[in-house]
Amino acid sequence: MIALVDCNNFYVSCERVFNPSIHNRPIVVLSNNDGCIISRSDEAKALGIKMGSPFFKNRTIIDKNNVYVYSTNFPLYSDMSQRIMSLLIKKYLHVEIYSIDEAFLDYSNIIKPLKDALHIQTQILKWIGIPVSIGIAKNKTLAKIANKIAKNKCRENILQINCQEKLNKYLKETCVSELWGIGKQYAKFLMNSGINNAYELSHCSDSWIKKKLSILGLMTVDELRGKSCFKILMEKQSKKSIRVARTFSKGINDFILLSNRLSTFTNLCSEKLRKENAYARKVTIFISTNPFNRDLNSHYYAKKTIFFESPTNNALKIITHVMRALRLIYKNEFIYKKTGIILSDIIPKSKIQLSFFNNEFENAKENSLMDAIDKINKAYGKMTIFPASNGNRQNYFPKQKYLSPRYTTQINELMKVVA
DNA sequence: TCTGGGGTCCTAGGACCC
DNA sequence: TCTGGGGTCCTAGGACCC
Numbered sequence: 506m507i508a509l510v511d512c513n514n515f516y517v518s519c520e521r522v523f524n525p526s527i528h529n530r531p532i533v534v535l536s537n538n539d540g541c542i543i544s545r546s547d548e549a550k551a552l553g554i555k556m557g558s559p560f561f562k563n564r565t566i567i568d569k570n571n572v573y574v575y576s577t578n579f580p581l582y583s584d585m586s587q588r589i590m591s592l593l594i595k596k597y598l599h600v601e602i603y604s605i606d607e608a609f610l611d612y613s614n615i616i617k618p619l620k621d622a623l624h625i626q627t628q629i630l631k632w633i634g635i636p637v638s639i640g641i642a643k644n645k646t647l648a649k650i651a652n653k654i655a656k657n658k659c660r661e662n663i664l665q666i667n668c669q670e671k672l673n674k675y676l677k678e679t680c681v682s683e684l685w686g687i688g689k690q691y692a693k694f695l696m697n698s699g700i701n702n703a704y705e706l707s708h709c710s711d712s713w714i715k716k717k718l719s720i721l722g723l724m725t726v727d728e729l730r731g732k733s734c735f736k737i738l739m740e741k742q743s744k745k746s747i748r749v750a751r752t753f754s755k756g757i758n759d760f761i762l763l764s765n766r767l768s769t770f771t772n773l774c775s776e777k778l779r780k781e782n783a784y785a786r787k788v789t790i791f792i793s794t795n796p797f798n799r800d801l802n803s804h805y806y807a808k809k810t811i812f813f814e815s816p817t818n819n820a821l822k823i824i825t826h827v828m829r830a831l832r833l834i835y836k837n838e839f840i841y842k843k844t845g846i847i848l849s850d851i852i853p854k855s856k857i858q859l860s861f862f863n864n865e866f867e868n869a870k871e872n873s874l875m876d877a878i879d880k881i882n883k884a885y886g887k888m889t890i891f892p893a894s895n896g897n898r899q900n901y902f903p904k905q906k907y908l909s910p911r912y913t914t915q916i917n918e919l920m921k922v923v924a
Numbered sequence: 925t926c927t928g929g930g931g932t933c934c935t936a937g938g939a940c941c942c
Numbered sequence: 943t944c945t946g947g948g949g950t951c952c953t954a955g956g957a958c959c960c
Contacts, residue, residue, distance in 0.1 A: 536928035543928070559927040614932055688958050719934050719957075748930055810953085845929090869947045
């Protein structure tokens with residue numbers, strides 16, 4: 506059994522903790538630049554304010570109903586999140602922090618799941634002040650479904666799906682668009698194909714699903730059928746890319762202004778990288794015109810990736826590459842609305858071996874790189890690697906690959922870094 | 925007039941290699 | 943005139959998540 510703990514209207518709930526006077530009032534929290542609505546209280550939802558919709562389009566409803574409006578306060582939200590997560594980690598052995606407001610718990614050894622869930626729910630509310638919903642079911646996808654129903658239809662905000670009868674009933678009640686892993690495009694496609702709810706989806710053929718929705722879609726469908734495909738990932742996953750991007754309130758078409766902004770982004774980005782104790786192998790910059798402009802001919806999007814000679818986290822080095830990329834794509838006749846930089850192909854310094862080799866060699870990280878390579882050679886005759894994305898998908902993908910020349914080069918580079 | 929930011933993963937197809 | 947087979951690597955583009 507897996508339980509999903511999900512905070513109700515998280516950002517709004519955080520604001521309420523520090524301002525109890527707004528408890529029964531409609532509240533919304535806005536995104537960066539106060540552009541979109543990204544969190545709503547139940548009262549605001551009842552007014553018909555949509556998630557992600559632009560602030561200016563809701564202006565009339567907001568003014569008319571005295572809706573409280575907050576700009577985001579991310580430091581506050583992540584602090585509150587940490588408090589909740591550490592409470593969970595203290596109490597449970599296996600916890601996956603899935604997002605700022607969600608965590609999966611391994612409930613396989615919990616004897617009375619409902620009672621236990623009620624207890625932790627009460628504790629979080631009492632000690633931290635945040636209301637949470639808890640869904641309990643056989644796997645992550647079903648726990649997501651249980652959570653959604655718990656949040657919207659159960660008085661206690663807790664629901665366990667523990668028999669096939671209940672499961673079938675809930676699957677039939679769940680529209681494909683509400684499923685975890687089925688987004689707008691897939692939902693549209695499925696409904697056009699006559700598949701409207703989760704129950705119908707679970708009866709589609711494997712080959713068709715895989716072809717149309719990719720391997721991840723098939724895993725989702727397998728979970729609806731009761732298999733467990735997505736494991737609980739306890740270890741903090743090291744980042745594979747880091748990005749800083751902004752939409753400007755006014756478009757920019759001046760090269761100097763753009764490069765100034767990009768320098769700032771580069772600093773922020775490499776700061777994040779150093780915080781991760783990691784190095785990046787490439788940088789991508791992108792710039793785009795206003796995507797909401799009605800004139801489609803004025804849409805312009807450009808992206809340029811530059812590889813480093815060796816992995817780095819040095820902002821000055823990165824900036825020279827960023828500027829080169831900007832010069833390559835800059836065209837004066839456009840007014841850019843959005844720019845960003847992405848550092849990717851990230852190598853965690855503290856466990857360099859791990860990023861290239863099988864988990865079995867985790868304990869090799871204490872030793873030198875050469876030792877690790879020797880061990881691997883002895884064990885396998887030739888080196889063994891796993892693609893980074895293989896973690897969850899061992900049932901679907903063959904495990905072994907031989908070490909290609911590409912990786913030999915990378916190892917040589919890594920050894921330079923280590924030295 | 926005003927429409928977020930930060931991530932992950934998969935797939936197809938071309939380049940390239942032996 | 944015919945035009946292999948098996949493999950890797952990289953990228954663009956498109957999907958998804960909160």
